[in-house]
Amino acid sequence: MSTTNKEMTPLFTRFSSERLTIKNRTVMAPMTRGFSPNGVPGADVRTYYKRRAENNVGLIITEGTGIDHPASISGDTIPLFYGEKPLEGWKEVVKAVHEAGGKIVPQLWHVGMARNIGDVPNKDALPIGPSGLDFSGSKVTESMTEQDIHDVIEAFAKAAADAKRIGFDGIELHGAHGYLIDQFFWQQTNQRSDRYGGDLVSRTRFAQEIIAACRKAAGDDFPIIFRFSQWKMSDYKAKLAETPQELERFLKPLHEAGVDIFHCSTRRFWEPEFEGSDLNLAGWTKKLTGKPVISVGSVGLDGVFTSYDEAGTASLDGLLTKLETDEFDLAAIGRALLHDPAWVEKVRTGRTDELEAFQKDSLHQLY
Template identity: 75%
Template sequence: MSENKTIQALFDSFSSDKLQLPNRTVMAPMTRGFSPNGVPGEDVAAYYRRRAEHNVGLIITEGTGIDHPASVSGDSIPLFHGEASLEGWKRVVDQVHEAGGKIAPQLWHVGMTRNKGDLPNEEALPVGPSGFTLDGEPVTDPLTESEVEQLVEAYAKAASEAKRLGFDAIELHGAHGYLIDQFFWEQTNKRTDRYGGDLVKRTQFAVDIIKACRLEVGPEFPIIFRFSQWKMSDYKAQLAKTPEELEQFLQPLVEAGVDIFHCSTRRFWEPAFEGSDLNLAGWTKKLTGKPVISVGSVGLSGEFTSFTNADTTSLDGLVEKLEEEEFDLIAIGRSLLQDPAWVEKVENGQADDLLPFDKSSLTKLY
């Protein structure tokens, strides 16, 4: 990794009406699967604490399952309900705060990406707007309206617990083809009721969730919303094919109460639409006026979805976009997975000491 001309923009403080951070760095949410029976233990608390000790501005946790029997796939994915799991998350919050950090849980439901028979609830069928997988295969019946309303309540309950436990914000996972995103995407949402229709109407599930969460957490608690164009099954998918469509999609979410948008891309430097250098976060900020988090292969020579080894690389392009205020915050994934001190090393000019990503780090809690 070459020395950057200046990295000051990365370490300017951030202040919005509901969230203040010491710098512009965010730990990206990354599923780890180190929580047996859905309970994050002392090792998970220490894992997040290490990032706070080394000056990460905001930590967003791995995806955590809301209170629904089919919310996750796997019995080592952390849950965000039940006494033991919530006590585990309380330890995480306390450890991060003790180290001077700030943290938000990512509230998650995997929807139709879950397979029949998956743990922790083998009998629970996957659920989605129309019962289709991301590949268009019919698996289960569409959710009834009452079932949709129960899911909305489960998100709101998780938001309430997050505030009670002392988290600094919440993030709603509306990206990558999981449940909320399945309502957005026309390939998986064929509904003809209030939760289906055109792109704007397909935001209704998310709108209901955001509003319900806002009622639980009050007006001053930050709600972050993560969305993406790409899906796990289709990296070239587009919810919005033009800036005009993106504006139509985002407006209901803004009106519902989103404070910060987390705009997930595979490579932060790639333009979202032809004719402009702005990435997805840049367009989202321009269209909504809301603060935005960008993300995608930061500090590494390979895109994050490959999950192979990758060398460190210059941050000049990132710093330039921050200086131009294209986006406000930048989420760092694999670089922080491998090296808890990544942010501190960058700040102190220790580029030569940064650890290159090795896929073996996926099997450990560094």
């Protein structure tokens, strides 16, 4: 194997936590692709993930996968994480990634009120949310009942057990960007008066119970990554926590429920989260919980990822500095790695002049 470029050492040191060891600090960020007809990942999806593992990505987090609930996703090419054929497809993906020397976890997903009435694959399934409110606050459906909540929690737990059974290295729970779990966090979409609503801490109860159920289903040795964000797809300026003190109150119950690693989603990893400190969201999360964290947001590119415009390559100096000072533990790469499967290996071996700019066409094919 070729030698790692010394300048890149902070990105290519081994990572070890209580339940997960990774050969370096690079993570493939979860990115919705929609190349799984009828929810089944095929040979092209398998090769897509394997190619990143072959090029030294430390940990792959799959695109969002629909849990076993009729309203979990919107679209008939989004991969499912239940049923014989989808799980067999994922089993082959895991096998290919492991054979290439990588590690992989599925992102388990329920879109909640981001689903429209009549969406495939289950046209008759109404979207669900804590209060049946869309992102503008308009009433669309009835609030989830306690039975609805129980059913979703059980579906997440079943997916966690299946992930372990077919060989995945852990799971990631998608609690970010305004999808179902995040809809419980956000006061604008959660106006419940029962134990799943109320103040910021009370609004974490749904997530707490999902985390605990996944831990019980998959066992004490199985890593649980939890992705969260301040921003929503409908509101980039939204904040769950306006201060470090509020963030600590939000994170503590999730930490205690059993999260191993927090995946802190921001649009630009280099931006401070709160005034008076240079720490980003991941940095604050690590400081407040003591848990390992993944930082993400336009790594290696000069354009914000949520714009989906073309973006040029950018210096990694700021990323390396933050890793070297232990602000965060792992760096998730999205669009740069989507377009260039060899991005990590090129960086590792000092071939940064070969890195490719992100092209919008990359969204419509599997490199």
